[in-house]
Amino acid sequence: MAVTPTGQRPAIAAEAFLRALADHGADYLFVNPGTDFPPIVEAFGRAKKTNAKVPKPVLVPHENLAVAMAHGAYLMSGRPQAMMVHTSVGTANTINNLVNLSRDRVPLILAAGRTPLTEKGAFGTRSRPIQWGQEMFDQAGMVRELVKWDYELRVPSQVGDMVARGVEVAMAHPRGPVYLMLPREPLSAPLSEPIAPIKPRAAAAPVHPDPKSIATLAEWIAGAERPLIITTVLAPEAVRALSALAERCAIPVIAHSPRSVCLPSSHPMHFGFEPGTLVSDADLVIVLECDVPWIPHLQHPTAGCRVAHVAEDPFFVRYPMRSFPSDLSVQAGASNALEALIVAVEPRLQMADARIAARRARLTERMRTRRAQLTKDSAVGERISPEYLSRAIGEALGEDAIIFNEYPLRPDHCPREKPGTFFAVGNAGGLGWGFGAALGAKLAAPDAFVVATLGDGAYMFSNPTVGHWVSAAHDLPILTIVFNNSRYGAVRRATLSMFKDGVAGESDGRMLADLDPAPPYDEIARAQGAYAERVEKPSDLPDALTRARDAVVSGRRQALLNVITPY
Numbered sequence: 001m002a003v004t005p006t007g008q009r010p011a012i013a014a015e016a017f018l019r020a021l022a023d024h025g026a027d028y029l030f031v032n033p034g035t036d037f038p039p040i041v042e043a044f045g046r047a048k049k050t051n052a053k054v055p056k057p058v059l060v061p062h063e064n065l066a067v068a069m070a071h072g073a074y075l076m077s078g079r080p081q082a083m084m085v086h087t088s089v090g091t092a093n094t095i096n097n098l099v100n101l102s103r104d105r106v107p108l109i110l111a112a113g114r115t116p117l118t119e120k121g122a123f124g125t126r127s128r129p130i131q132w133g134q135e136m137f138d139q140a141g142m143v144r145e146l147v148k149w150d151y152e153l154r155v156p157s158q159v160g161d162m163v164a165r166g167v168e169v170a171m172a173h174p175r176g177p178v179y180l181m182l183p184r185e186p187l188s189a190p191l192s193e194p195i196a197p198i199k200p201r202a203a204a205a206p207v208h209p210d211p212k213s214i215a216t217l218a219e220w221i222a223g224a225e226r227p228l229i230i231t232t233v234l235a236p237e238a239v240r241a242l243s244a245l246a247e248r249c250a251i252p253v254i255a256h257s258p259r260s261v262c263l264p265s266s267h268p269m270h271f272g273f274e275p276g277t278l279v280s281d282a283d284l285v286i287v288l289e290c291d292v293p294w295i296p297h298l299q300h301p302t303a304g305c306r307v308a309h310v311a312e313d314p315f316f317v318r319y320p321m322r323s324f325p326s327d328l329s330v331q332a333g334a335s336n337a338l339e340a341l342i343v344a345v346e347p348r349l350q351m352a353d354a355r356i357a358a359r360r361a362r363l364t365e366r367m368r369t370r371r372a373q374l375t376k377d378s379a380v381g382e383r384i385s386p387e388y389l390s391r392a393i394g395e396a397l398g399e400d401a402i403i404f405n406e407y408p409l410r411p412d413h414c415p416r417e418k419p420g421t422f423f424a425v426g427n428a429g430g431l432g433w434g435f436g437a438a439l440g441a442k443l444a445a446p447d448a449f450v451v452a453t454l455g456d457g458a459y460m461f462s463n464p465t466v467g468h469w470v471s472a473a474h475d476l477p478i479l480t481i482v483f484n485n486s487r488y489g490a491v492r493r494a495t496l497s498m499f500k501d502g503v504a505g506e507s508d509g510r511m512l513a514d515l516d517p518a519p520p521y522d523e524i525a526r527a528q529g530a531y532a533e534r535v536e537k538p539s540d541l542p543d544a545l546t547r548a549r550d551a552v553v554s555g556r557r558q559a560l561l562n563v564i565t566p567y
Helices: 011-025 038-050 061-077 087-104 156-171 184-188 211-223 236-249 276-281 334-348 349-377 386-397 433-444 458-461 464-473 489-499 521-526 536-555
Strands: 026-030 056-058 081-085 108-114 149-152 177-183 228-230 251-253 284-288 307-309 328-331 402-406 422-424 451-457 479-484 531-535 559-564
Touching: 011 038, 011 156, 011 521, 026 061, 038 184, 038 479, 061 087, 061 108, 061 149, 061 433, 061 464, 081 087, 087 177, 108 184, 149 156, 156 177, 156 184, 177 184, 211 284, 211 328, 211 334, 211 349, 228 236, 228 276, 236 334, 236 433, 284 334, 307 422, 334 386, 349 489, 386 451, 386 479, 386 536, 402 433, 433 451, 433 458, 433 464, 451 458, 458 479, 464 521, 479 521, 479 536, 521 531, 521 559, 531 536, 536 559
Parallel strands: 026 056, 026 081, 081 108, 108 177, 149 177, 228 251, 228 284, 284 307, 307 328, 402 422, 402 451, 451 479, 479 559, 531 559
Antiparallel strands: none
């Protein structure tokens, strides 16, 4: 039987579990523990005594926030993170942000304890009443639609292979979360062999595109009068390739519901964030890593417009219904596809140079008009508008600030030039993401200046008491800016879009959207040691942003601005 240097104790499966996570690059194990955790607690204690390499344990007293933190840490590091929660009930609390991870294709090794299998007679058997009530016939069934793979530990010796399999599935393209169940008995059981390091299995590279499809798309680009690219989320290397393609071919780019920086804001072909008339005027639309390129009942390409979808999964096969037209589907990593397209299109552009020059001139004039309107929209008024607040954030916080936005920031007015300096909640819309994601990013990138921009409703969903505690307890100073309009803006807008002339419109759509009386969010943060201010006047905003930034950057202290933005 294997032994450890800690007094000849037999090594247990929980130790192998933690070491396997570390072997596969997990920097942290985000936890909200329960009665299923004793073997994990013991394993961490043994690792500390023996200096064994294991993930750093990060206590997060709510699972929704913990999932978001794992998401943010992954966005900074590119490595899959790990998390463990308490049986069925802890799993239930993960589901909101697990939906976001699933749709955003973010890998996570999500483990959960399981009610002990036995009622008596085994080490780790049931010892509390809740261990009967928490047992489910199919605990993994809660998350099976959201994860790529799930598995329950059956024998102690299997735990390393279980982790290895989970990581390779999570990191296979398209990426996503996996779910492991760990009953107390096998997790506590002694191992019959020494714990050996695990060499991670080789990951597959992103898919390269079909050359014939790339040639076809290159021909279409060269022949198009009014091409358009619509995208949502891109890795930094893909941003560079898209910048080159859009500039060379004078193709306007729309970042629709962006989840990352898709093109530098100053790029001459960055035409904002709404398809608008560009999509209805286009004769070629390239949908690049974008699940929802337009809203069909509001705008769509006209008859005769060619539509090409380019993505790791151009069909978004896990979406139950998605009916956007496609004349060409290219399954490939965005960077690989764009780089191949740049090579393929260049020799075809000689006959199109005059057309491209004319298009560039038209678009330059259109861009001039667009930027003038943006300046007008973000002007200082009697009240703090979200447009002015967004502009002030961009001016005060600098180009290196990493912003995690949960809806309210107007990206048109807060330019982001560098990939990796802007992230946003995905189209699944599981609220309570931004605060936790920002904390996770700060954990993974401690020298970065990290900012969370949240609607007041999103801030409520973020478990703010837990979030501010995590910031203080784990020394993660970030700046949180609450756009406080005392309402659920999305609910109000949706209601008015359907029933503006109905009874709901008579109250301006405030029914079920009104969050008055607004809590004193600044006082909530201050109670956890944050620097906090309430800001109501436009003239006070720039200095308040500077003070809050300095509190975080120079004072190593979390900060919150409760900004009153009636809209």
